[in-house]
Amino acid sequence: QVQLVESGGGLVQAGGSLRLSCAASGRTYVMGWFRQAPGKEREFVASIRGSGGTTSYGDSVKGRFTISRENARNTVSLQMNSLKTEDTAVYYCAARLEIGGAYDYWGQGTRVTVSS
8 A cells, every 4th residue: 555645735826836746655656646626527737657757748737847756765746837827726646556557546635726
């Protein structure tokens, strides 16, 4: 069982930046970020593989968000720049042990609010 703990959420003005972090209690292969805004379905934000560091991004955040990980510390971060009000959501860290398939573990979420 792997536990994920997010940190770094908060309130920021549009155009600003915020950095989210997630610490895993064990080794994982793929780590990712998802978000869910009020009244909307959960949306994929970004993911990164443990081997080689291949990244993937959702269309709405490409060019603005950057995902990175530190394998030695089992942590993943999400640098969010040029934030928009539509980025307001609860952000969840997720991890899986295989290259494909569903995510096995989820964090409790951290809230990000972008004001205009």
